[in-house]
Amino acid sequence: MQVRGITDKHIIEVFPDETVTPAGLVLNPEGVQLEREKVLRGRVIGLGPGRQTRKGKFVPTELMLGDVVQFKRGRGWPIELETGDTREVIGLREDEVLLVEESS
DSSP states (O other): OOOOOSTTEEEEEEOOOOOBOTTOOBOOTTOOSOGGGOEEEEEEEEOOOEEEOTTSOEEEOSOOTTOEEEEETTOSEEEOOSTTOOOEEEEEEGGGEEEEEOOO
16 A cells, blocks of 8 residues: 655654564563663554744755664654554654654
């Protein structure tokens, strides 16, 4: 299913919590961070075109489809794409994105 956001709202597929690395190392097993401060990762699967400022100027989005982003838990709103789809998908405003991961 193809999806797209409107204005500066984007559709993000949330990655599952990673507590074990591929090498078998356990990361943060005691949950040192408070749950509300936890940073999650996800992939952009739908984009809005951008936003309009109060003065009427259009500001295009900085994200691209496929970008891997980080954001705080509790941001955005849940989205159900289709019945039986088990992926966790959320809508997220661009200003709620903390960073975009870039591969080198």
